[in-house]
Amino acid sequence: MQLQPGALEDHVASVAELLERYGVVLDLGPDDALELDETPSGTLTFELRGFLPDGRQPHHAVLEVREVWRAAGDAFERSEYEYELLDHQRGYRRAFHLHDRDAFGRRFDVVVHEHCEQPIGVARCEHHAGLPVRDTFAAVELLVGVWVDPLVPDCGALQCLGE
Numbered sequence: 001m002q003l004q005p006g007a008l009e010d011h012v013a014s015v016a017e018l019l020e021r022y023g024v025v026l027d028l029g030p031d032d033a034l035e036l037d038e039t040p041s042g043t044l045t046f047e048l049r050g051f052l053p054d055g056r057q058p059h060h061a062v063l064e065v066r067e068v069w070r071a072a073g074d075a076f077e078r079s080e081y082e083y084e085l086l087d088h089q090r091g092y093r094r095a096f097h098l099h100d101r102d103a104f105g106r107r108f109d110v111v112v113h114e115h116c117e118q119p120i121g122v123a124r125c126e127h128h129a130g131l132p133v134r135d136t137f138a139a140v141e142l143l144v145g146v147w148v149d150p151l152v153p154d155c156g157a158l159q160c161l162g163e
Contacts (some may be wrong), residue, residue: 001121001135002075009036012046015136020145024050024063044076045071050125052147060089063143065136068099083139085146086120094146094153095116108161116155125160 003011016026027049028034036044045068052061066135068080084095095115105111114130115124133139146153 001078002054002072003069004075006046008069008076009034011136012036015113016048017063017112018137018140019050022052022140024052024144026050030101035042042071043079052144054089060087061147062086062088063140063147067136068084078135081133081136083133083136083141083143085143086133087147088120090152091119092152092155094118094143096130096139096142098132112162114158115159116153116158118155124155125158126154127161128158129161130158 016034019026019127034046034048037048038044045066047064047066049064052063054060061098062085064084064086066080066082066133067078069076070079071077076091080099082095082099084093084141086093093115094111097115098112101111104113110129112130112132114125114128117129118127133142
């Protein structure tokens with residue numbers, strides 16, 4: 001996925017809008033600004049974090065979206081992502097990651113993986129096999145789908161990558 005610099009700012013705003021449409025209460029910080037941060041190497045990053053309230057406990061589930069975009073000619077290309085759901089009420093974590101391409105690829109022969117913990121902090125397997133997440137919007141829909149599903153994900157049903 002590649003975007004022009006101006007389109008990348010619009011992308012972040014569109015992701016925030018989708019999250020809010022699903023009822024996520026964004027935690028944007030004191031200035032309530034959606035920001036792209038630039039690293040010393042020139043990559044652009046953003047993180048959106050919000051809460052999925054249920055009416056009784058305002059912060060019982062947390063949804064986080066983090067991406068890293070690197071220069072690719074005159075555009076930017078998504079090079080890393082971390083999409084996470086922490087459901088404290090039901091005690092599980094579900095996440096989709098693409099990061100550390102070289103190191104992770106050498107070790108596991110894949111660059112994407114998933115995390116599944118139940119209870120949170122207890123993982124029978126550190127990294128599960130997974131498919132690449134097409135884009136940020138698909139990731140948000142996947143995680144909101146997990147959250148609204150009455151069945152808690154079965155971490156044991158996922159394929160463990162050899163540790």
